[in-house]
Amino acid sequence: MKKFTIDQIIRILAEADTPGNSVAATARKYGVSEQTIYRWRKKYRGFSASEAKRLKALEEENARLKRLLAEKELEIQALTQVIKKNF
Template structure:
């Protein structure tokens, strides 16, 4: 049986931490099937930073924004390649004698 990753909102974390402070650490871990270290981490964050400490520490990136960023990077690479080609061609034209240039 594979374990699925559960996600908890900051409000869920807050209520679980409050319950652990009220009813006890091990009881709450058993009730919600949490590892004691995870609940201890949430509890320490709450005690140090308050409710703000229970928020996600990493920003969630919208998939649409991520796709746009990837497209932007791809287009930047294309433009850089074209700029390099233009620069190389202009350097070659400077070195080519005028009589040999095609018009």
């Protein structure tokens, strides 16, 4: 699986949207599926490269915070069980 940067994705989408280019041809050129281009288009349409980078950073931060919350909930659950056993 190839990893593309946000800048590359934005450029690929712009290329796919130019008159005379098809999604299929652009997908073949970059070695991705047409579905990948459509997924990127759905996610990043209308974004500039900086806005798309900001979105990705926010998604990563959100995932990190969700993991942290899950860990804390597990700790609370474990401590609650220990307290119940002691009383």
